Amino acid sequence: MAGLLASAIFSSAPTSAQSAQSAQTTRVTPEILVRGLAHPWSLAFIGSGRMLVTEREGRLRLVQADGRIGPPIQGLPKIESGGQGGLLDVIADTGFANNRRLYFCFTEPGEGGNSTALAAARLSDDAARLEQVTVIFSQKPKVNSSAHFGCRIVEQRDTLFLTLGDRFSRMQDAQRLDKHLGKVVRINKNGSIPADNPFADRSRHANALPEIWSYGHRNVQGATLGPDGNLWTNEHGPRGGDEVNRTLAGRNYGWPLISYGVHYSGLKVGDGASAGPGMEQPVYYWTPSIAPSGMAFLRSDRYGPAWRGNLFVGALKFQYLSRLEMRGDQVVKEEKLLENLKQRIRDVRQGPDGLLYVLTDESDGQLIRLVPEN
Secondary structure, three states: OOOOOOOOOOOOOOEEOOOOEEOOOOOEEEEEEEEEEOOEEEEEEEEOOEEEEEEOOOEEEEEOOOOOEOOOOEOOOOOOOEOOEOEEEEEEOOOHHHHOEEEEEEEEEEOOEEEEEEEEEEEOOOOOEEEEEEEEEEOOOOEOOOOOOOOOEEEEOOEEEEEEOOOOOOHHHHHOOOOOOOEEEEEEOOOOOOOOOOOOOOOOOOOOOOOEEEEOOOOEEEEEEOOOOOEEEEEOOOEOOEEEEEOOOOOEOOOOOOOOOEOOOOOEOOOOOOOOOOOOOOOEEEOOOOOEEEEEEOOOOOOOOOOOOOEEEEEOOOOEEEEEEEEOOEEEEEEEEOHHHOOOEEEEEEOOOOOEEEEEOOOOEEEEEEEEOO
16 A cells, blocks of 8 residues: 555655754753652643643543642543553643533444544533543554554644554554554544545545545654644654654555564564655654654743744653754754653643643653743
């Protein structure tokens, strides 16, 4: 399926972690706002200093502005937790102040195993429960696996992007357009398919699922809109080859045909090539793997103008927050932040105050705000 696109498209040469110049150290103070979260995965800001936080085991909690953690919010659908699965990403609709609408993704059990599902719901006025819960997308097929769920959500006007992993055991399906494994999908907020999706025209793409936005992905756990208005993602490579990508409509990102890494066994990925016809090159890659997760572009000047427009990526394996200094769509410098925390950085978001907030994926997980030092 790698040659499905009409023309072979090659991106400009990517930057690797080894070739990016090290950035000068920037001084920030990590301010711990909350302790005692059980493997938190995502956070969403809902106004008045309050945040929603997901815990992977299947709990959604309200964090008050003073750091108090509320009891689990009721009304979640059945969630299969275990391994990498559970309750994962959550975002608040841009119109939340008026409609109290949320979107969350989770591991959905069913016939044949489990898969990533995306649901919409209304948060009750007292923030104690979810109402009008509706699953608006469910990845197919379901697979007996506890790995590679993807599960990041990005809102773009009236549509939602959702990232979907290859489920590890079904990596070859990342190149098949009749399955959701190893894809990014794009749907309308009611679950319908946008007419301008790259494979929505059934007369041209009869065998492709119309919700697919891009394909050839391994396990995308970071996603955000860039300053250019496009979707940007990061994904886990095997042993090496973690990637940052501009994730464009209809493009093939190569997995498992090309990679800058090797399989865990040490065997080559595909024929060992890192590039191929019709397959996109990453903007940036890490070898060895850092296990990237949440990511965000900084749009504020709270840390000075040098940080505005930088891309921040959480590293699980090496336990730091990566600051990638951008020049256009190229990475020119990398700085490692929060290394002294010695915790897995699962998510990073810019808050309404313009500051960065991170979650640490630990049994005693923390919500941390990065305060610039004067």
